[in-house]
Amino acid sequence: MWPGVSLLCLTLLSCLCHGRGQEQASLSKVSDPAGHCLYTFTVARPEEASCPGGSSSGEETEKVLARLTLLEAVVSGLVAAGAKAGDVGTEGLQEAHARVTRERNQMQEEQKRMNRQVQELQSKLLQLSQEADGLRTSRCPQTGSTGGGQNDNRPISDPAYDPGTYREMKAEVVTVSSAQLSPEGNLSLAGCGELVSVEDPVLHRTADSITGKYGVWLQDPEPQGPVYTNRTVWRLDAVSRDVRQLFAYEDLDQFSRGSFMKLLVLPEPVESTGATLYRGSLYYQRRRSRTLLRYDLSSERVAARRDLPHAGFHGQHPYSWGGYTDIDLAADERGLWAIYSTEKAKGAIVISLLDPRSLEVRRSWETRIRKNTVANAFMACGRLYTVASYAAANTTINYTFDTATGEGRAVAVPFKNKYQYNSMVDYNHAQRRLFAWDHFHMVTYDVRLGGAGAGAS
Protein backbone atom coordinates (compact mmCIF):
# COMPACT_ATOMS: atom_id res chain seq x y z
CA MET A 1 0.00 0.00 0.00
CA TRP A 2 2.86 2.35 0.67
CA PRO A 3 4.22 2.11 -2.84
CA GLY A 4 0.69 3.02 -3.89
CA VAL A 5 1.00 6.30 -2.05
CA SER A 6 4.23 7.12 -3.84
CA LEU A 7 2.63 6.35 -7.15
CA LEU A 8 -0.25 8.67 -6.44
CA CYS A 9 2.12 11.50 -5.64
CA LEU A 10 4.04 10.91 -8.82
CA THR A 11 0.85 11.18 -10.81
CA LEU A 12 -0.01 14.41 -9.07
CA LEU A 13 3.43 15.68 -9.79
CA SER A 14 3.28 14.97 -13.47
CA CYS A 15 -0.05 16.78 -13.73
CA LEU A 16 1.23 19.94 -12.18
CA CYS A 17 2.65 21.33 -15.36
CA HIS A 18 0.77 23.93 -17.28
CA GLY A 19 -1.82 22.79 -19.76
CA ARG A 20 -1.22 22.83 -23.41
CA GLY A 21 -4.90 23.39 -24.07
CA GLN A 22 -4.93 27.15 -24.18
CA GLU A 23 -2.38 28.00 -26.75
CA GLN A 24 -4.45 30.77 -28.30
CA ALA A 25 -3.64 34.42 -28.11
CA SER A 26 -5.58 36.59 -30.49
CA LEU A 27 -5.94 40.19 -31.52
CA SER A 28 -9.31 41.46 -32.77
CA LYS A 29 -10.48 44.84 -33.94
CA VAL A 30 -14.05 46.25 -33.80
CA SER A 31 -15.63 49.68 -34.05
CA ASP A 32 -17.65 50.78 -31.02
CA PRO A 33 -20.85 52.83 -31.30
CA ALA A 34 -18.91 56.06 -30.64
CA GLY A 35 -16.85 55.39 -33.73
CA HIS A 36 -13.63 54.36 -31.92
CA CYS A 37 -11.59 51.51 -33.12
CA LEU A 38 -11.23 48.97 -30.26
CA TYR A 39 -8.41 46.43 -30.20
CA THR A 40 -8.96 43.37 -28.03
CA PHE A 41 -6.25 40.96 -26.95
CA THR A 42 -7.19 37.55 -25.72
CA VAL A 43 -4.45 35.61 -23.98
CA ALA A 44 -5.34 32.35 -22.29
CA ARG A 45 -4.18 31.89 -18.72
CA PRO A 46 -2.39 28.70 -17.81
CA GLU A 47 -4.52 28.04 -14.74
CA GLU A 48 -6.87 25.30 -15.83
CA ALA A 49 -4.08 22.87 -16.32
CA SER A 50 -4.65 19.49 -17.78
CA CYS A 51 -2.02 16.78 -18.09
CA PRO A 52 0.31 18.02 -20.79
CA GLY A 53 2.12 14.77 -21.47
CA GLY A 54 5.70 15.73 -21.16
CA SER A 55 5.93 19.45 -21.52
CA SER A 56 7.31 21.16 -18.45
CA SER A 57 5.84 24.22 -16.85
CA GLY A 58 8.93 26.24 -17.60
CA GLU A 59 8.80 25.37 -21.26
CA GLU A 60 5.11 26.17 -21.45
CA THR A 61 5.42 29.52 -19.75
CA GLU A 62 8.28 30.38 -22.00
CA LYS A 63 6.10 29.73 -25.02
CA VAL A 64 3.40 31.96 -23.62
CA LEU A 65 5.96 34.63 -22.87
CA ALA A 66 7.31 34.36 -26.38
CA ARG A 67 3.83 34.88 -27.78
CA LEU A 68 3.29 37.84 -25.51
CA THR A 69 6.54 39.37 -26.59
CA LEU A 70 5.38 38.98 -30.16
CA LEU A 71 2.06 40.64 -29.35
CA GLU A 72 3.83 43.46 -27.60
CA ALA A 73 5.88 44.01 -30.70
CA VAL A 74 2.70 44.14 -32.81
CA VAL A 75 1.11 46.57 -30.39
CA SER A 76 4.16 48.79 -30.35
CA GLY A 77 4.13 48.80 -34.13
CA LEU A 78 0.46 49.74 -34.22
CA VAL A 79 0.93 52.41 -31.58
CA ALA A 80 3.76 53.90 -33.57
CA ALA A 81 1.72 53.76 -36.79
CA GLY A 82 -1.29 55.23 -34.98
CA ALA A 83 0.75 58.09 -33.56
CA LYS A 84 2.15 58.86 -36.98
CA ALA A 85 -1.28 59.10 -38.53
CA GLY A 86 -2.68 60.97 -35.51
CA ASP A 87 -5.16 58.15 -35.15
CA VAL A 88 -7.75 58.29 -32.36
CA GLY A 89 -7.14 54.57 -31.52
CA THR A 90 -3.78 55.26 -29.90
CA GLU A 91 -5.11 55.52 -26.38
CA GLY A 92 -6.92 52.21 -26.62
CA LEU A 93 -3.80 50.57 -27.91
CA GLN A 94 -1.68 51.88 -25.10
CA GLU A 95 -4.18 50.56 -22.66
CA ALA A 96 -4.10 47.17 -24.33
CA HIS A 97 -0.36 47.20 -24.23
CA ALA A 98 -0.43 47.91 -20.51
CA ARG A 99 -2.87 45.08 -20.01
CA VAL A 100 -0.68 42.64 -21.88
CA THR A 101 2.27 43.68 -19.77
CA ARG A 102 0.21 43.19 -16.61
CA GLU A 103 -0.85 39.75 -17.71
CA ARG A 104 2.68 38.80 -18.50
CA ASN A 105 3.75 39.82 -15.02
CA GLN A 106 0.92 37.80 -13.55
CA MET A 107 2.04 34.79 -15.51
CA GLN A 108 5.56 35.13 -14.29
CA GLU A 109 4.24 35.11 -10.73
CA GLU A 110 2.17 32.08 -11.57
CA GLN A 111 5.23 30.31 -12.95
CA LYS A 112 7.14 30.96 -9.75
CA ARG A 113 4.27 29.64 -7.68
CA MET A 114 4.04 26.46 -9.76
CA ASN A 115 7.76 25.87 -9.44
CA ARG A 116 7.47 26.13 -5.68
CA GLN A 117 4.59 23.69 -5.64
CA VAL A 118 6.49 21.19 -7.76
CA GLN A 119 9.41 21.36 -5.40
CA GLU A 120 7.23 20.92 -2.34
CA LEU A 121 5.56 17.91 -3.88
CA GLN A 122 8.88 16.41 -4.77
CA SER A 123 10.21 16.57 -1.27
CA LYS A 124 6.90 15.21 0.00
CA LEU A 125 7.16 12.30 -2.42
CA LEU A 126 10.70 11.58 -1.41
CA GLN A 127 9.80 11.67 2.25
CA LEU A 128 6.89 9.31 1.70
CA SER A 129 8.92 6.78 -0.22
CA GLN A 130 11.61 6.89 2.43
CA GLU A 131 9.06 6.34 5.14
CA ALA A 132 7.55 3.49 3.16
CA ASP A 133 10.96 1.94 2.77
CA GLY A 134 11.67 2.41 6.43
CA LEU A 135 8.45 0.62 7.35
CA ARG A 136 9.17 -2.20 4.96
CA THR A 137 12.71 -2.81 6.15
CA SER A 138 11.85 -2.50 9.81
CA ARG A 139 9.53 -5.46 9.39
CA CYS A 140 12.19 -7.55 7.66
CA PRO A 141 15.05 -9.18 9.60
CA GLN A 142 18.24 -7.20 8.98
CA THR A 143 21.11 -9.24 7.64
CA GLY A 144 24.70 -8.20 7.84
CA SER A 145 23.95 -4.89 9.49
CA THR A 146 27.02 -2.89 10.40
CA GLY A 147 25.70 -2.13 13.83
CA GLY A 148 25.29 1.41 15.00
CA GLY A 149 21.68 0.50 15.67
CA GLN A 150 19.14 2.90 17.08
CA ASN A 151 21.59 5.31 18.58
CA ASP A 152 21.11 9.01 19.25
CA ASN A 153 17.95 10.91 18.56
CA ARG A 154 18.53 11.31 14.88
CA PRO A 155 15.49 11.79 12.70
CA ILE A 156 14.27 8.49 11.30
CA SER A 157 13.22 9.92 7.98
CA ASP A 158 16.68 11.24 7.31
CA PRO A 159 18.36 8.63 5.12
CA ALA A 160 21.75 10.26 5.43
CA TYR A 161 21.95 8.89 8.95
CA ASP A 162 21.05 5.36 8.02
CA PRO A 163 24.01 3.24 9.16
CA GLY A 164 23.58 1.04 6.09
CA THR A 165 24.04 3.92 3.70
CA TYR A 166 27.24 4.90 5.36
CA ARG A 167 28.81 1.51 5.59
CA GLU A 168 32.49 1.85 4.97
CA MET A 169 34.81 -1.01 4.32
CA LYS A 170 37.47 -0.78 6.92
CA ALA A 171 38.44 -4.32 7.74
CA GLU A 172 39.91 -6.81 5.35
CA VAL A 173 43.63 -6.44 4.88
CA VAL A 174 44.56 -8.61 1.96
CA THR A 175 47.77 -9.12 0.08
CA VAL A 176 47.13 -8.19 -3.48
CA SER A 177 48.50 -10.69 -5.92
CA SER A 178 50.74 -9.13 -8.50
CA ALA A 179 48.44 -8.15 -11.27
CA GLN A 180 48.74 -9.58 -14.71
CA LEU A 181 49.22 -6.40 -16.63
CA SER A 182 49.72 -6.78 -20.30
CA PRO A 183 51.40 -3.83 -21.97
CA GLU A 184 50.18 -4.72 -25.44
CA GLY A 185 47.75 -1.81 -25.63
CA ASN A 186 49.06 1.21 -27.50
CA LEU A 187 46.48 3.91 -27.53
CA SER A 188 47.99 7.01 -28.97
CA LEU A 189 45.97 10.07 -28.08
CA ALA A 190 47.44 13.23 -29.50
CA GLY A 191 46.99 16.28 -27.24
CA CYS A 192 45.86 14.03 -24.45
CA GLY A 193 48.73 14.08 -22.02
CA GLU A 194 48.90 13.41 -18.34
CA LEU A 195 47.05 15.46 -15.77
CA VAL A 196 49.17 18.45 -14.82
CA SER A 197 46.93 20.42 -12.48
CA VAL A 198 43.42 20.82 -11.14
CA GLU A 199 42.21 24.38 -10.52
CA ASP A 200 40.11 25.53 -7.57
CA PRO A 201 36.47 24.40 -7.55
CA VAL A 202 33.84 26.75 -8.99
CA LEU A 203 30.42 26.59 -7.32
CA HIS A 204 27.34 26.34 -9.56
CA ARG A 205 24.56 25.27 -7.26
CA THR A 206 23.85 24.29 -3.67
CA ALA A 207 21.28 21.62 -2.86
CA ASP A 208 18.66 22.82 -0.43
CA SER A 209 17.44 19.57 1.08
CA ILE A 210 18.97 16.49 2.65
CA THR A 211 18.37 14.51 -0.57
CA GLY A 212 21.08 16.62 -2.14
CA LYS A 213 23.81 15.81 0.33
CA TYR A 214 25.37 13.74 -2.38
CA GLY A 215 24.49 13.01 -5.97
CA VAL A 216 25.51 13.17 -9.59
CA TRP A 217 25.47 16.14 -11.91
CA LEU A 218 26.92 16.23 -15.40
CA GLN A 219 26.77 17.47 -18.95
CA ASP A 220 26.99 15.06 -21.86
CA PRO A 221 30.42 15.39 -23.53
CA GLU A 222 29.09 13.87 -26.75
CA PRO A 223 25.38 14.68 -26.93
CA GLN A 224 23.33 13.25 -29.77
CA GLY A 225 20.95 16.23 -30.13
CA PRO A 226 18.64 17.79 -31.11
CA VAL A 227 16.60 17.87 -27.89
CA TYR A 228 19.48 17.62 -25.45
CA THR A 229 22.71 19.40 -26.22
CA ASN A 230 26.08 19.98 -24.64
CA ARG A 231 24.44 22.83 -22.71
CA THR A 232 21.88 20.57 -21.03
CA VAL A 233 22.69 19.92 -17.38
CA TRP A 234 21.63 16.67 -15.71
CA ARG A 235 21.22 16.01 -12.03
CA LEU A 236 20.39 13.03 -9.81
CA ASP A 237 20.11 13.47 -6.06
CA ALA A 238 21.43 10.23 -4.60
CA VAL A 239 20.25 10.35 -0.99
CA SER A 240 17.19 8.16 -1.08
CA ARG A 241 16.42 4.50 -1.07
CA ASP A 242 14.73 4.80 -4.40
CA VAL A 243 16.65 7.15 -6.66
CA ARG A 244 14.79 7.60 -9.94
CA GLN A 245 14.42 11.30 -10.56
CA LEU A 246 16.63 12.67 -13.27
CA PHE A 247 16.38 16.45 -13.63
CA ALA A 248 17.24 18.17 -16.89
CA TYR A 249 18.13 21.85 -17.04
CA GLU A 250 18.42 23.85 -20.23
CA ASP A 251 21.86 25.16 -19.38
CA LEU A 252 24.15 26.09 -16.52
CA ASP A 253 22.28 29.36 -16.02
CA GLN A 254 18.95 27.66 -15.47
CA PHE A 255 20.68 25.06 -13.31
CA SER A 256 22.14 27.76 -11.09
CA ARG A 257 18.84 29.63 -10.86
CA GLY A 258 16.96 26.56 -9.69
CA SER A 259 14.04 25.75 -11.97
CA PHE A 260 14.33 22.74 -14.23
CA MET A 261 13.29 22.06 -17.79
CA LYS A 262 12.22 18.47 -17.43
CA LEU A 263 11.99 15.64 -14.92
CA LEU A 264 12.58 12.11 -16.19
CA VAL A 265 11.54 9.24 -13.96
CA LEU A 266 13.88 6.29 -14.42
CA PRO A 267 12.21 2.89 -14.75
CA GLU A 268 14.68 1.28 -12.35
CA PRO A 269 16.36 2.77 -9.29
CA VAL A 270 19.93 4.03 -9.26
CA GLU A 271 22.65 2.91 -6.85
CA SER A 272 24.83 5.63 -5.44
CA THR A 273 26.86 8.24 -7.35
CA GLY A 274 28.54 6.23 -10.11
CA ALA A 275 26.27 7.19 -13.00
CA THR A 276 27.57 8.95 -16.08
CA LEU A 277 26.32 10.60 -19.26
CA TYR A 278 27.65 9.74 -22.67
CA ARG A 279 26.33 9.95 -26.23
CA GLY A 280 22.74 10.67 -25.34
CA SER A 281 22.40 8.02 -22.63
CA LEU A 282 22.54 7.89 -18.88
CA TYR A 283 24.63 4.91 -17.79
CA TYR A 284 24.04 3.67 -14.29
CA GLN A 285 24.21 0.80 -11.86
CA ARG A 286 20.87 -0.64 -10.90
CA ARG A 287 20.24 -0.54 -7.17
CA ARG A 288 21.56 -3.53 -5.18
CA SER A 289 22.91 -5.31 -8.23
CA ARG A 290 25.87 -5.48 -10.57
CA THR A 291 23.52 -4.75 -13.46
CA LEU A 292 24.47 -1.84 -15.65
CA LEU A 293 21.76 0.03 -17.51
CA ARG A 294 21.89 2.30 -20.48
CA TYR A 295 18.93 4.65 -20.37
CA ASP A 296 18.38 6.44 -23.66
CA LEU A 297 17.49 10.05 -22.90
CA SER A 298 15.47 10.81 -25.99
CA SER A 299 13.31 7.68 -26.08
CA GLU A 300 13.25 7.57 -22.26
CA ARG A 301 13.76 3.82 -22.34
CA VAL A 302 16.31 1.33 -21.12
CA ALA A 303 18.29 0.63 -24.28
CA ALA A 304 20.68 -1.97 -22.88
CA ARG A 305 21.27 -3.90 -19.70
CA ARG A 306 24.07 -6.23 -18.70
CA ASP A 307 25.70 -7.54 -15.58
CA LEU A 308 29.25 -6.37 -15.03
CA PRO A 309 30.90 -9.78 -14.57
CA HIS A 310 32.05 -10.55 -11.02
CA ALA A 311 31.75 -6.92 -9.93
CA GLY A 312 31.33 -6.34 -6.21
CA PHE A 313 28.26 -4.26 -5.34
CA HIS A 314 26.28 -2.79 -2.46
CA GLY A 315 29.13 -2.24 -0.05
CA GLN A 316 31.66 -4.88 -1.09
CA HIS A 317 34.20 -2.53 -2.69
CA PRO A 318 33.12 1.08 -2.23
CA TYR A 319 35.30 4.18 -2.21
CA SER A 320 36.55 5.23 1.21
CA TRP A 321 33.53 7.43 1.91
CA GLY A 322 31.22 4.42 1.59
CA GLY A 323 27.81 5.13 0.14
CA TYR A 324 27.65 1.91 -1.94
CA THR A 325 30.02 3.42 -4.48
CA ASP A 326 31.11 0.01 -5.70
CA ILE A 327 30.72 0.61 -9.41
CA ASP A 328 31.75 3.94 -10.87
CA LEU A 329 31.06 4.60 -14.54
CA ALA A 330 33.11 7.14 -16.43
CA ALA A 331 33.51 8.50 -19.95
CA ASP A 332 36.59 10.05 -21.50
CA GLU A 333 38.30 10.60 -24.86
CA ARG A 334 38.74 6.84 -25.19
CA GLY A 335 35.22 5.70 -24.41
CA LEU A 336 33.06 4.35 -21.63
CA TRP A 337 34.64 2.79 -18.54
CA ALA A 338 33.68 0.98 -15.36
CA ILE A 339 35.84 1.39 -12.24
CA TYR A 340 35.11 -1.35 -9.70
CA SER A 341 36.57 -4.42 -8.03
CA THR A 342 35.99 -8.15 -7.92
CA GLU A 343 36.55 -10.99 -5.51
CA LYS A 344 39.37 -12.24 -7.70
CA ALA A 345 41.08 -8.85 -7.60
CA LYS A 346 40.62 -8.88 -3.81
CA GLY A 347 39.48 -5.28 -3.62
CA ALA A 348 42.03 -3.84 -6.05
CA ILE A 349 40.60 -1.44 -8.62
CA VAL A 350 39.64 -3.10 -11.89
CA ILE A 351 39.10 -0.90 -14.94
CA SER A 352 36.99 -2.15 -17.84
CA LEU A 353 36.45 -0.55 -21.20
CA LEU A 354 32.79 -1.07 -22.12
CA ASP A 355 30.96 -1.18 -25.41
CA PRO A 356 28.73 1.89 -25.07
CA ARG A 357 25.91 0.27 -27.03
CA SER A 358 25.76 -3.21 -25.52
CA LEU A 359 27.62 -2.63 -22.23
CA GLU A 360 29.81 -5.65 -22.94
CA VAL A 361 33.29 -5.58 -21.46
CA ARG A 362 35.81 -5.09 -24.25
CA ARG A 363 38.91 -5.25 -22.13
CA SER A 364 39.92 -5.08 -18.47
CA TRP A 365 42.94 -3.98 -16.47
CA GLU A 366 43.72 -4.78 -12.87
CA THR A 367 45.55 -2.20 -10.79
CA ARG A 368 47.34 -2.63 -7.48
CA ILE A 369 45.51 0.13 -5.68
CA ARG A 370 42.78 -0.92 -3.30
CA LYS A 371 39.46 0.65 -4.09
CA ASN A 372 38.46 1.29 -0.49
CA THR A 373 41.61 3.32 0.16
CA VAL A 374 40.74 5.95 -2.43
CA ALA A 375 38.08 8.64 -2.07
CA ASN A 376 37.10 8.75 -5.72
CA ALA A 377 38.42 8.07 -9.20
CA PHE A 378 37.94 9.29 -12.74
CA MET A 379 39.24 8.50 -16.22
CA ALA A 380 40.92 11.04 -18.50
CA CYS A 381 42.66 10.16 -21.77
CA GLY A 382 42.56 6.46 -20.97
CA ARG A 383 44.19 6.97 -17.58
CA LEU A 384 42.70 6.36 -14.18
CA TYR A 385 43.29 8.98 -11.50
CA THR A 386 42.45 8.49 -7.85
CA VAL A 387 41.76 11.13 -5.21
CA ALA A 388 43.38 10.45 -1.83
CA SER A 389 40.76 11.99 0.48
CA TYR A 390 37.10 12.98 0.23
CA ALA A 391 37.18 15.11 3.38
CA ALA A 392 40.53 16.91 3.58
CA ALA A 393 40.25 20.45 2.26
CA ASN A 394 43.69 20.12 0.68
CA THR A 395 44.35 16.68 -0.69
CA THR A 396 46.01 15.17 -3.76
CA ILE A 397 45.36 13.00 -6.72
CA ASN A 398 48.03 10.54 -5.72
CA TYR A 399 47.86 7.63 -8.14
CA THR A 400 47.41 7.12 -11.86
CA PHE A 401 47.09 4.03 -14.01
CA ASP A 402 47.64 4.20 -17.75
CA THR A 403 45.61 1.65 -19.71
CA ALA A 404 47.87 2.23 -22.72
CA THR A 405 50.89 0.82 -20.91
CA GLY A 406 49.18 -1.20 -18.20
CA GLU A 407 51.27 0.58 -15.59
CA GLY A 408 50.38 2.52 -12.50
CA ARG A 409 52.41 4.92 -10.41
CA ALA A 410 52.21 7.51 -7.65
CA VAL A 411 51.63 11.16 -8.57
CA ALA A 412 50.90 14.28 -6.49
CA VAL A 413 48.47 16.68 -8.10
CA PRO A 414 46.88 19.03 -5.51
CA PHE A 415 43.10 18.77 -5.26
CA LYS A 416 40.67 20.72 -3.07
CA ASN A 417 37.61 19.36 -1.29
CA LYS A 418 36.31 22.80 -0.48
CA TYR A 419 33.14 21.55 1.26
CA GLN A 420 34.83 18.50 2.75
CA TYR A 421 32.60 15.65 1.68
CA ASN A 422 33.24 14.95 -1.95
CA SER A 423 31.01 12.13 -3.15
CA MET A 424 31.33 12.29 -6.92
CA VAL A 425 34.13 13.27 -9.31
CA ASP A 426 33.73 12.79 -13.07
CA TYR A 427 35.73 14.10 -16.01
CA ASN A 428 34.08 15.76 -19.02
CA HIS A 429 36.52 15.50 -21.91
CA ALA A 430 34.67 17.97 -24.17
CA GLN A 431 35.12 20.66 -21.54
CA ARG A 432 38.31 19.37 -19.92
CA ARG A 433 36.65 19.83 -16.58
CA LEU A 434 35.83 17.75 -13.56
CA PHE A 435 32.27 17.79 -12.31
CA ALA A 436 31.96 17.07 -8.61
CA TRP A 437 29.39 16.95 -5.82
CA ASP A 438 30.92 18.08 -2.57
CA HIS A 439 28.59 18.05 0.44
CA PHE A 440 25.48 19.66 -1.13
CA HIS A 441 27.66 21.74 -3.44
CA MET A 442 27.79 21.16 -7.18
CA VAL A 443 31.15 22.33 -8.45
CA THR A 444 33.46 22.10 -11.45
CA TYR A 445 37.24 22.08 -11.60
CA ASP A 446 39.13 23.09 -14.71
CA VAL A 447 42.00 20.72 -15.40
CA ARG A 448 45.20 21.06 -17.34
CA LEU A 449 46.61 18.14 -19.28
CA GLY A 450 50.10 17.85 -20.67
CA GLY A 451 50.37 18.37 -24.40
CA ALA A 452 52.17 15.09 -24.98
CA GLY A 453 50.64 12.03 -26.55
CA ALA A 454 50.00 8.73 -24.83
CA GLY A 455 52.37 6.79 -22.66
CA ALA A 456 53.62 7.22 -19.14
CA SER A 457 57.22 7.19 -20.40
Ligand SMILES: *[C@@H]1O[C@H](CO)[C@@H](O)[C@H](O)[C@H]1NC(C)=O
Ligand atom coordinates in the same frame (compact mmCIF):
# COMPACT_ATOMS: atom_id res chain seq x y z
C1 LIG B 1 52.48 2.92 -30.44
O1 LIG B 1 52.32 4.34 -30.60
C2 LIG B 1 53.46 5.00 -31.07
C3 LIG B 1 53.13 6.48 -31.14
O2 LIG B 1 52.63 6.91 -29.94
C4 LIG B 1 53.86 4.43 -32.44
O3 LIG B 1 55.04 5.05 -32.87
C5 LIG B 1 54.05 2.94 -32.35
O4 LIG B 1 54.32 2.43 -33.63
C6 LIG B 1 52.84 2.28 -31.77
N1 LIG B 1 53.07 0.85 -31.58
C7 LIG B 1 52.19 -0.06 -31.93
C8 LIG B 1 52.58 -1.48 -31.64
O5 LIG B 1 51.12 0.21 -32.45
Ligand SMILES: *[C@@H]1O[C@H](CO)[C@@H](O)[C@H](O)[C@H]1NC(C)=O
Ligand atom coordinates in the same frame (compact mmCIF):
# COMPACT_ATOMS: atom_id res chain seq x y z
C1 LIG C 1 29.02 23.09 -27.17
O1 LIG C 1 29.44 22.86 -28.48
C2 LIG C 1 29.75 24.05 -29.19
C3 LIG C 1 30.03 23.68 -30.63
O2 LIG C 1 30.76 22.52 -30.74
C4 LIG C 1 30.92 24.73 -28.51
O3 LIG C 1 31.25 25.92 -29.19
C5 LIG C 1 30.55 25.05 -27.09
O4 LIG C 1 31.64 25.60 -26.40
C6 LIG C 1 30.10 23.80 -26.36
N1 LIG C 1 29.60 24.16 -25.05
C7 LIG C 1 29.85 23.44 -23.98
C8 LIG C 1 29.26 23.92 -22.70
O5 LIG C 1 30.53 22.43 -24.01
Ligand SMILES: *[C@@H]1O[C@H](CO)[C@@H](O)[C@H](O)[C@H]1NC(C)=O
Ligand atom coordinates in the same frame (compact mmCIF):
# COMPACT_ATOMS: atom_id res chain seq x y z
C1 LIG D 1 47.11 7.90 -1.64
O1 LIG D 1 46.55 8.39 -0.45
C2 LIG D 1 45.81 7.43 0.28
C3 LIG D 1 45.16 8.14 1.43
O2 LIG D 1 46.06 8.94 2.13
C4 LIG D 1 46.73 6.32 0.75
O3 LIG D 1 45.99 5.34 1.44
C5 LIG D 1 47.37 5.70 -0.47
O4 LIG D 1 48.32 4.73 -0.07
C6 LIG D 1 48.06 6.75 -1.32
N1 LIG D 1 48.48 6.11 -2.54
C7 LIG D 1 49.68 6.31 -3.06
C8 LIG D 1 49.96 5.59 -4.31
O5 LIG D 1 50.50 7.04 -2.54
Ligand SMILES: *[C@@H]1O[C@H](CO)[C@@H](O)[C@H](O)[C@H]1NC(C)=O
Ligand atom coordinates in the same frame (compact mmCIF):
# COMPACT_ATOMS: atom_id res chain seq x y z
C1 LIG E 1 45.13 24.63 1.69
O1 LIG E 1 46.07 25.16 0.77
C2 LIG E 1 45.97 26.55 0.59
C3 LIG E 1 47.00 26.94 -0.45
O2 LIG E 1 46.76 26.26 -1.63
C4 LIG E 1 46.23 27.27 1.92
O3 LIG E 1 46.06 28.65 1.76
C5 LIG E 1 45.24 26.75 2.95
O4 LIG E 1 45.53 27.31 4.22
C6 LIG E 1 45.31 25.23 3.05
N1 LIG E 1 44.26 24.77 3.94
C7 LIG E 1 44.45 23.83 4.85
C8 LIG E 1 43.29 23.46 5.68
O5 LIG E 1 45.53 23.27 4.99
